[in-house]
Structure formats: C-alpha cells, structure tokens
Amino acid sequence: MDDSHDLTQLDPRYKSMMRLVYSIPAVLLVIASTIAEVAIPGWTGVVWVPGLLLALFLVVYLPMRRFSTRGYSLAEEQLRVVRGVMFRSDTVVPFGRVQHIDVDRGPLERMFGLATVTVHTAGSHNASVSLGGLAHEDALAMREEIRTAIRRDTQ
Template sequence: MQVVWILQGAVSATVLGFIIAVALVFAPVGAPWMGAVVSVAVFLLSSVFAILRYRVWSYQLRTDSLLLQRGVLTRVSTVAPYVRIQHVDVRRGPTERAFGLATTVVYTAGSRGADVSIPGLTPERANDLQTRLKSLAIAAEGEDAV
C-alpha cells in the first residue's frame, strides 16, 4: 500500500507542477521551470508522508468492535462497534488493481462520514474480512444487521 500512496502522490505532484508551469508561462515573470521545482518538492513531501502513514496504520478485530489506528500529524483511534455496522464493501480502484490490492470499507450507523476504510489488503483478505465483519455484525445485532 505504501507504493500505491507514493504513486498517488507522484500523480498529484505532476498535475500540480504542470498547472503551475502553464500558469507561469503566461505570467509576467515567465519562469515555467518553477513548476518542476514545485512538482519535485510536492513529490518528496508526499513520499515521506506516505511512508509515515504506512508505519502508523493498523486495525484489530476485537471481541465487540473494530479498532483502527492511523494518522501522521494527528493520531486517530476509531472504534466501530459491530452492532453499528450497516454494510461492508470491498473496493478496488485502478491503482489498487494494478498492484493486486483492495480496500475494505465499513459503513456504520452514525453521522455523516461514518465509515472506515482498511486499505492495502489482498483481494482474498479483503473478501475474508468483509465476510468476517458481516458475521460479527449479525452475531452482535441479529439477522437484520447487515
């Protein structure tokens, strides 16, 4: 997953650098090479951020809830009780498919944005996690949980 995050940062850095270069072509200072400088700087920062993000990402299936811990600048611990799980998806974007990875997305009852994602799984592991979380949610609430 670390490579995917670095690659996504590279794409963002390239797009940003291109936009700045084009804008500076039409600017009175006319320094389009600054786009390349910004692109390299953004790529380096996003690569460091991806490496740090990968090191602090973890999840754990506990007896009554799913625990996620993540965050580089701000550490976030999310506890999603199985009884609050509404449904579980397995998502595979183009970059994830290219690297043979998948993301399990857990939607919970609650406020806007009440979902958690577990990236960087193999498709088999993501499907197994989806099945396991569904079983745990059903056991926690009854047959209508998921």
C-alpha cells in the first residue's frame, strides 16, 4: 500500500496484549513438546526445537506483524481501517454512513487501557467495521468526532 504513511498506528500496548493472548497457546506448546521430547527416545531437540520456534513465532513475530499491518485514518471525514497479514482488507466508511457507534472494552483490554471501536453501517457487507487496539481515550475521542460529524450533517 503506497499511501500507508497516512495511516495512524494503533496503540503500542496492543502489541503487548496480543503477546499475552498468544502466550497461552505458546506455553501449552512448549509444555507439550517438552513432554514429547522426554517421552520419545532419540536425538535431543527433534521435537523441542520446532516447538520452541513456533512458540517464539507466536509470541514475538506474529504480534509484531499484526501490529505493523494494522492502521486507521480519520482524514476527510472518513474512517479508514486497514488490516490483515495474509489477507489484506482496506475499508473506508464515510462518517455520513455511520448508523451507530460502539466502544467496547473486554477485561484484557481494560487491563491494558485499550478499547475497540465498532461503527455500524446500513450495508449488508461491512454491516459493522471494528477497530481494536485503540487507547481508551483515543477511542472516546474518535467516537465524539464521528458523532459530531453526523449531527452536523443531519441538522
């Protein structure tokens, strides 16, 4: 994407949150490969090394990639959400087409001070476009910005 420099990055804490989320399967993977290593006789590291690499991929590389491929922009009264490591999607919703706005916070997001903004449109495709990993105050500011834009238009 040549114009990705206009995009705002998500909050860096989102990376830490993803790391925490992915560390659960990673830890399970390490435990499982350790057990397999002990149980199966043979060269040391045949199971353990790939298991460890996969765990590192999950905890270190994937959150980094995900973080760097995601971004948003609010320029020109449009919400633009870009996401996807393998399957890229680049969605634009003009403020004038937003039906209502949700700001959601799960327990983990609250722990990291993050929030997810979801805008709903009347369209069947992209009926809701959500953007996770925003700092809570940014999410609230974004909601206000979209809401005032809508109110200005309808009056």
